[in-house]
Amino acid sequence: MGNPRCPVCGSNMVKNGKTKAGRTRFRCRCCGSSSVRKIDTSAKDLRTFLAWLLSRKRQSDMPGAGRTFRRKCAPFWDIWPMPPKIEEPRSVIYVDGIHLGRKAVVLIASDERHVLGWHLCRAENSRGWSALMQRIAAPEVVVSDGGDGFPKALRKTWPRAHHQRCIFHAFSQVKRYTTSKPRTQAGAELYGLAKALLGITTLKEAQGWAGAFLAWSERWDDFLSERTKTEEGRCVLAHERLVKARRSLARLINAGTLFTYLDPRLEHLAPLPATNNRIEGGTNAQLRAMLRDHRGLSIERRLKAIFWWCYMHSPSPLPAAEILRAMPTDGSIRAIYERLNQQDKLQGTIPQWGDAIVWSELHRSEPYRMDWD
Template sequence: MRKIKCPYCGFDCIKYGKIRIGSQRWRCRECHQVFTKPYDHTNSDFRLFLQWLFSKNVQKDMPGAGRNFRRKTVKFWELWPLPPKVETQRSIVFIDGIHLGRKACILICCDEKHVLGWYVCRAERAQAWEALMNRIATPKVVVSDGGTGFRKALKKVWPKAKLQRCIFHASQQVKRYTTTRPKTLAGAELYGLSNDLFKVNSTDAALNWVRRLTDWKIKHKAFLDEVSYDEYGKPRLKHERLLKAEQSLIVLIKSGTLFTYLDETLDFDCSSTNNRIEGGINAQLRAMLRYH
């Protein structure tokens, strides 16, 4: 049986009858104080709060338009959970930032099963990334979408970690320049090349993909070098958006971050995308904001 301690002196208590409404009364053996132990509703209220938070239910549909619910759960809005310090090295971690507003951003780091840390900031900057990464042991591989300031923080905090640029975001960056319906042959071929990134599953396939990108550059060199003139007679590259799309891929190839997941020295299966954090965590946060 669980022993009841006196709230005044801390010694053991004995049963001392019951009050009129039926609650048990207790008497301290040491200081002889008599009291009743109030029932703590914190656990049940917290379960009620979490059940609402992770559901689609809205407060206006609750009895009394949610007034009783707000009275019970108001204390939990003041809680500010702090992330733990992770000292065990992970093989692979996923890092991403989700913008909740104009000046509100959450940086999140997770492994294949759990969230390792988070940091609330105004924007994705190197200092904010450092604050998040300093509390987590250096992993072997980091999968990132290339957020602002992340590369600078990576070199400073996790210099020995290998970086894998999410190929989905790399493909999306090309699509922003070419659109899904390119009007030129060069644009259509480059858009197709970016989609073929998802089919690269070996070192030979990666070399073949890089070779195809080089052939595309040679084939359309005259087209890409075309120049137009503005109203002031100043020359400007006519297909600047295509060149930017191609350059975004060239930068990743030269930095060695596009095909890190094919590195034969890794003793584990490395993911090529950031889907673990995008679909498993960020999507849930966005859904929570929509519902509530």
């Protein structure tokens, strides 16, 4: 490691004794300024922080019983790891959302090996899904669990991609309405049909299942149409939960998303997945385990922990030093927000004081007011 350069004039510095603390002092021969070499350990500290976050270690297990670790790693909680832009198309992409409370959800997209993108929003809707998908090249097949707004976002952002609805979630939705021990014969038969979805492996079996479902609907149509009156006198369906279960399966059949994995046009991609177990078990389960191991984090830090995990499992994460230079922080985002919205915020807050002066009357480019008498 060579001698440092002068921070004043940029010339090479030479050793000039030591300080009281024993550190080597350097002096510039040109301008005479002196300084000591400052060793930047932020990249090393970031690697230590990530090693702790992605492991099951407790803070008390770190050097200094956690105090030194918290002091050195506190600045890294301000960083927001941003997802990369995926320009190489994938054959199959899995999408799902992990909820944190009632007002925060992180939408995640992944392939068989890596996390491809993530997006933070308040709820699953088409705008959030579109924001996630816009940075990822359109795949041939996308597998989802039926999140709200996803079909609309898919038609808008990836119009040529084929959609496979996770058959396990389709079965689970029916089970939620019928329970595993239905009390009616119609419910028992529908539960058996939904459970049979999990074992379909050929197109012929899929066609037979669809025929059996239509036959069940016709056979129990009068039963499902029965109505009853409530205590308030309203007329409602007597078997509303069974009707909802039937409707959930009929909607998937009509949309053509239940047996995409058996589509003959996609034989070149076979075998295609019928469920999104890859993202449920390979990503979401590990994220929940990480949050459970580091329980006690605030909602903001839990979100950033998810972002860090996703980024470190993306296709090509940057080295620690590059991350510190490239990724935005709370401070940089706040500065951009204040710079772009300063005028709007002032104009929005001043009128609440009453008869206030317009902002532009107090902020002019001329050095003096030219409209005074």
